Amino acid sequence: MKRIALAAAILAATAAVPASAQQGPKPEAEIRYRQSVMNVTGRAMGPMGAMAQGKAPFNAAVAQKNSALVETMLGLPWDSFGPGTDKGAPTRADLKVWKETAKFKQAAEAAQKAAANLAAVAKTGDEGKFKAAFGELGKACSSCHDDYQLKQPRS
Amino acid sequence: MKRIALAAAILAATAAVPASAQQGPKPEAEIRYRQSVMNVTGRAMGPMGAMAQGKAPFNAAVAQKNSALVETMLGLPWDSFGPGTDKGAPTRADLKVWKETAKFKQAAEAAQKAAANLAAVAKTGDEGKFKAAFGELGKACSSCHDDYQLKQPRS
Numbered sequence: 001m002k003r004i005a006l007a008a009a010i011l012a013a014t015a016a017v018p019a020s021a022q023q024g025p026k027p028e029a030e031i032r033y034r035q036s037v038m039n040v041t042g043r044a045m046g047p048m049g050a051m052a053q054g055k056a057p058f059n060a061a062v063a064q065k066n067s068a069l070v071e072t073m074l075g076l077p078w079d080s081f082g083p084g085t086d087k088g089a090p091t092r093a094d095l096k097v098w099k100e101t102a103k104f105k106q107a108a109e110a111a112q113k114a115a116a117n118l119a120a121v122a123k124t125g126d127e128g129k130f131k132a133a134f135g136e137l138g139k140a141c142s143s144c145h146d147d148y149q150l151k152q153p154r155s
Numbered sequence: 156m157k158r159i160a161l162a163a164a165i166l167a168a169t170a171a172v173p174a175s176a177q178q179g180p181k182p183e184a185e186i187r188y189r190q191s192v193m194n195v196t197g198r199a200m201g202p203m204g205a206m207a208q209g210k211a212p213f214n215a216a217v218a219q220k221n222s223a224l225v226e227t228m229l230g231l232p233w234d235s236f237g238p239g240t241d242k243g244a245p246t247r248a249d250l251k252v253w254k255e256t257a258k259f260k261q262a263a264e265a266a267q268k269a270a271a272n273l274a275a276v277a278k279t280g281d282e283g284k285f286k287a288a289f290g291e292l293g294k295a296c297s298s299c300h301d302d303y304q305l306k307q308p309r310s
Binding site: 032033035036037039040043069072073076 | 187188190191192194195198224227228231
């Protein structure tokens, strides 16, 4: 009985997983996934931005937790910009993503590097270094968004 | 000049953050955030489910990476089920979430505990223990979804 219950639970848990994750990318699921990752990333940037701008007092634990989360998140979305994922659901991804793949990859890697640096700096608890590293990450995010993110979604 | 560029980058990075993160919850943003977290969670469950079901060979690194991600994700969404976030965008969250807050909290904590256990077990690289712990997490996920997740979104 226990074995059956366990197998049923595994099946149930796996049933919640989009087919795309098991059978290769479906554009709509990939678009939703990368938007989800960016949404979680943006939320984690919030309290760090407030601290970097002096709108909130520096809190080393908040900096560490959120920078680690951003580093983790920025490792996730890039495979979901693969061939065939340029359309299928409303998206703000510019078609240049699929035309300038090497340049886009470079921009993505720059953001990942800046996020890893911020997470490392946050562990030191140094407010000044945190603000500088957050600024660098902000520049990397903005640069990629300026080049590859449309102002409005396209279908 | 450097200081100005840095300040501009910080502003730009923070501008990408939803107002909700700075000014308190807006229901639509909270709903989107918790859905984003669950989407990222589901994607991480996929390869682990395949291994647990024997559809993919056990890979300790894949188990470790994805279980750590699920543990991180399950720390995030619960505050976004706060008062006033029961509507505002299509959601599959049952209204019971806001009626049975103590029971919902308990279910959420059970899932977090199971995810933490899975992440700890995955670090040992033991396939059998991983499968058992994944089954336990699956049960916790299913239990909470059975009780609090509607089959279809409501507006």
